Amino acid sequence: MQWLNILLQGAMLGGLYALFAVGLSLAFGIMRMVNIAHGDLIVLSAYLALMVVNATGLPALATVVIVVPVMFVLGYALQRGLLNLTLSGGLLPPLLVTFGISVIIENALLEAFGADIQRLHAGTIETASLALGGIAVGVYPILVFVTAVAALAVLQVVFYRTALGRAFRATSDDAGTAELMGVDNRHLYAVAMAIAMIFTALAGVLMAVRTTFDPAAGPIRLIFAFEAVIIGGLGSLWGTLLGGMVLGIAQAVGAALSPTWQILAGHLAFLLILMIRPSGFFPRTRD
Amino acid sequence: MAAVRVERSTRESRWFAAFLVLMLLVLVALPYWGDPGDMRLVAEMAYYLALAQLWNLLAGYAGLVSVGQQAFVGLGAYTLFYLTSQFDMHPLLAVAAAGLFTGVVAPPLALLVFRLRGAYFAVGTWVVAETLALGMSLVEAVGAGSGMSLTPAIMVKIAPDRAGRDLVIYWLALAIAVGICAVVYLMLRSRLGLALTAIRDSEPASESLGVDTFRTKLLVYIVTAACTGVVGALIFLQKLRLSPDSGFSVNDWTVVVIFMVVIGGIGTFEGPFVGMLIYFGLRELLADYGTWYLILLGVVAVAIMLKAQDGIWGLIAKRFDLHLFPVRRRLTR
Numbered sequence: 001m002q003w004l005n006i007l008l009q010g011a012m013l014g015g016l017y018a019l020f021a022v023g024l025s026l027a028f029g030i031m032r033m034v035n036i037a038h039g040d041l042i043v044l045s046a047y048l049a050l051m052v053v054n055a056t057g058l059p060a061l062a063t064v065v066i067v068v069p070v071m072f073v074l075g076y077a078l079q080r081g082l083l084n085l086t087l088s089g090g091l092l093p094p095l096l097v098t099f100g101i102s103v104i105i106e107n108a109l110l111e112a113f114g115a116d117i118q119r120l121h122a123g124t125i126e127t128a129s130l131a132l133g134g135i136a137v138g139v140y141p142i143l144v145f146v147t148a149v150a151a152l153a154v155l156q157v158v159f160y161r162t163a164l165g166r167a168f169r170a171t172s173d174d175a176g177t178a179e180l181m182g183v184d185n186r187h188l189y190a191v192a193m194a195i196a197m198i199f200t201a202l203a204g205v206l207m208a209v210r211t212t213f214d215p216a217a218g219p220i221r222l223i224f225a226f227e228a229v230i231i232g233g234l235g236s237l238w239g240t241l242l243g244g245m246v247l248g249i250a251q252a253v254g255a256a257l258s259p260t261w262q263i264l265a266g267h268l269a270f271l272l273i274l275m276i277r278p279s280g281f282f283p284r285t286r287d
Numbered sequence: 288m289a290a291v292r293v294e295r296s297t298r299e300s301r302w303f304a305a306f307l308v309l310m311l312l313v314l315v316a317l318p319y320w321g322d323p324g325d326m327r328l329v330a331e332m333a334y335y336l337a338l339a340q341l342w343n344l345l346a347g348y349a350g351l352v353s354v355g356q357q358a359f360v361g362l363g364a365y366t367l368f369y370l371t372s373q374f375d376m377h378p379l380l381a382v383a384a385a386g387l388f389t390g391v392v393a394p395p396l397a398l399l400v401f402r403l404r405g406a407y408f409a410v411g412t413w414v415v416a417e418t419l420a421l422g423m424s425l426v427e428a429v430g431a432g433s434g435m436s437l438t439p440a441i442m443v444k445i446a447p448d449r450a451g452r453d454l455v456i457y458w459l460a461l462a463i464a465v466g467i468c469a470v471v472y473l474m475l476r477s478r479l480g481l482a483l484t485a486i487r488d489s490e491p492a493s494e495s496l497g498v499d500t501f502r503t504k505l506l507v508y509i510v511t512a513a514c515t516g517v518v519g520a521l522i523f524l525q526k527l528r529l530s531p532d533s534g535f536s537v538n539d540w541t542v543v544v545i546f547m548v549v550i551g552g553i554g555t556f557e558g559p560f561v562g563m564l565i566y567f568g569l570r571e572l573l574a575d576y577g578t579w580y581l582i583l584l585g586v587v588a589v590a591i592m593l594k595a596q597d598g599i600w601g602l603i604a605k606r607f608d609l610h611l612f613p614v615r616r617r618l619t620r
Contacts, residue, residue, distance in 0.1 A: 034406030036354075085593050091405045093592050095352055096549055100589035103542060107578040107585070219537065223417065226410045230403070260432075264421040267414055271399060274411070278402040 002256075005135045010252030012137070014228075014245030015145030016210065018152065019203035020221055021228035021240045023196035026155075029235045030172050030192040031079075031087060033094045037102035039222030041197065044105055045071055045204025046213050050118055060120040060209050068201040075197030080190040087189070102218065109215035120208040144206050148244070151199060152237050158195075159237070168192060172235075220263070227270040233280030242281055246273070295476075295613045303611040314461060318454050326457045330525060332567055333464035337518045338540065339547045339559035340471045341511045346545075347554035348475070348483040349507040350490060352405075355412025357541050358396075358419050359389045359512045361534035363519030365429055368529050371441045373428065378437070378445055379459070382520040389516025393509045401505070413537065420535035434530025442527070456525050463521055467514050472612060474510070475556060479503065487554050549588045552598025556612045561600045 024038045035041075048070060049063040058066075082101075086093035128139040159165035167188055170178040179185050207213065207221075224247065232243025247266050254265020273280070296304075317326060338356070346352045363385035370376040370384055396415055403411040424432040446452045474480055482503050485493035494500050519540075523529045533539070543566065551562020566584070573580035595602055603609060 034410065036406075036409070082589075082593075089596060091350065092346070092352065092553065093596065095406045095409060096545070096592045097589050099354075099542075099545065100585040100592070102585075104582050104585040104589075107581045111578045111582070219413075220417075223410065223414055226407070227414065230407065230411075260421075260425060264418065264425075267418040267421065270414060271418065274399060274402055 006252045006256050007249055008132075008135060008137060009141065010249030011245045012141035012145045012248070013252060014241070014248030015141070015148035016203065016206060016244070017224050017228045017247050018148045018241040018244030019144075019199055019206065020225040021232070021244055022152065022155065022199040022237075023203070024222075024225045025229045025235065025237075025240050026192055026196040026199075028229070030168055031083075031094075031189050033083065033087065034098070035083075036095060036098040036222065037105060037218075038098075038200070038225055039220065040102045040105040040109075040218030041071070041200050042204045042207065042221045042225075043213055043215070043218040044109065045201040046120075046208035047109055047113060047118070048201075049120060049205045049208050050113075053120060060122040061125075061205065064202060064205050067205055068198055071197040071201035071204075072194045075200075076190045076194040079193035080186065083193065084186050084189055102222075106215050106218055113215065115214060115216075117212045117214050118208070119212045120205075122209045126209065140210065144210065147202065147206065148241065151202065152241055155195075155199075156237055164191070224266070227266065230280055231270060231273050233282040236280070236282035239280060239282030293616050295616050297610055297613060299609060300611055300613050311461075311465065315458070318457060323453060326453060327525075328567075330457050330460035332563060333460040334518050334522050335544065335547065335566070336559060336563045337464045337467040338515065338544045339551070339563050340468055340556075341514050341518070342541070342544045343548045343553060343556075343559050344471050344474070344483075344507060345511045347548065347558070348480075348487045349504045350486055351504055351508060352409045353412040354409045354537065354541055354545075355400075355414075355416040356511075356515055356544070357535045357537050357539070358412070358416035359393075359515035360519030360522065360540040361416070361419060361423065361531070362389050362392060363516030364523035364529050364534045365423060366516065367520035367524060368435055368437065369429055371437065372435065378441060378524060379455075382459070382517060382524060385520035386513045386517035389519075390509055390513030393512035394505070396512075397505055397508050401501075401508075416535055416537065420531045423535070424531040430530070432531060434528065434533070436529075437524070437527045456521075460521055460525070463517060467518070470510070470514065472556060474507075479506070483507065546584050546588050548598075550584075550591055550598055552600030552604075553596075555597065555600050555604070557604070558598050558600045561603075562598065565599065 020039075020042060023041075024035060027033050027035050027038075045067050048067045049060065052058055052063040052066050053060055078101075083094065083097065086097045122140070125140050125143070126138075129136040130139060130142065157165075159168060167178065167183045170181065171183060171185060171188055175185055228240055228243035228247050230243070231246050232239030232241070246269060250269035251262050251266040255262035257265070314329060317329060321329075338360075342353070342356060345356075366385040366388045367378065367381045370381040371378050376384065400408055400411045400415060423429060429435055442452055445455050475483065482493065482498045485496065485498055486500055486503060490500060519534070523534065526533075547562035547566045548559055549562070550565055551560065552558030569580060569584065573583065591598055597605070
């Protein structure tokens, strides 16, 4: 029973990791770009939520109505104004530019908020739990997991049922030909980054309630997102959820053995899967 | 038909080589005219130059953009601390052993991270470094999470008094930096360097011309790992204290190094020199502004990547047709 409990908690945590990973996966799937600043953008969203709470007194989870649109616009502007300029010159420019952005965000947050550990409080929902056949499951982890599944389902519909999704898939397959067919890639890439930022913003707010964060918390979030993407398989939406869950379960099992083992167990699970199944469970995109 | 000859060195490069030898002699003599603070600064510049050259070889030439070189700095440092404390090994011998160890560890790690391509390789190497740091914090023999120190009993083996040790470590830092620059330079001038330059310019084209890209990259990865291990041991021989956080610090041993190479000029041998000097210049100027100087460094690196991908040195070399360390042959009349 205790192990079932650990598995369940880990799987729920995987929902949050899937939300971390979707933005990274989208940017790679469509722009073939790995955004090294991804983790810092998650943490930036968390700080935006903190600022909104401090300024307006809004409940923590309600800040999404402000943080999501702000990050959406920021994502569009970032891609259109900066990242698009890096996409023509091979591997190094996007990698090193997003790397520079990562360092800029981290130090700007440090300058603005100091190195103190922060956390958002969402009230009673944090401690509420449901009894499921002898196992108590937190309401908040369930909420996060359901949000992740719902968000992936919406993305699935956008990808396979709308004109925008068709343009995304076409550009992912062959950017040059898609452009000949009338797709404006510069705009499309910016929209893709803006959509990626919706998930990043959601992940940031949900994370801010679940765990503590500080300006230097970005890189490890990037690593979690990356591990979930690789475990799930590049370019697969539902693979990302599975990857997040595998990572969450590995961490939960590690944490049950000893608190110092939590993160390490996640890394080891990732390296093991990389060794035996390098393309992940549901590979779709070729790199 | 006018006689055409193939030349590699230019008049400027020969003058520059002479100037460099002179500079080196001045630096070797530094202990006799400078103070210990200067020696520490020059030693730090020396090991950062070595790290920058190594990262440039890896990322700028072999296309292996690693964000995980701190793995080898940390492993090298831990090898030094472990061998000197557990087996009573002489510290200078342990510095060499550190390079041997990281060189041996590199191939199995390569087989893992080489499964990832491009930017995913970058994050993959980072995960490996994080894993090693977390793993090291569980090993009691090296002080677990809180780390360990090099005791005076170990350090007296280098020299009986503090001033003597500082002298030896300073010269060692210079020797290692010069040695690593020489290794990288000779590699770039060899057949391997030709293959590497081809890979830098176009990987598919180099493959179609018969370059075994996998073998070339693997070789570069291993050589870089071994040299980075030596530098790591050297750094912590000077610092005397090592913990998983300091040994495997991504900011200190990789982020700063990447900035140096990008600003100086990635994919050129001169770039790391220029970038290292600019970095230390900025640091001395802006030391009082704390995080602002890292923000500025980030902005400069982003601007360079967007506007002048060959870095500051690339601009200079193009403007004045200057090649101070010629690695390619040219036809002249």
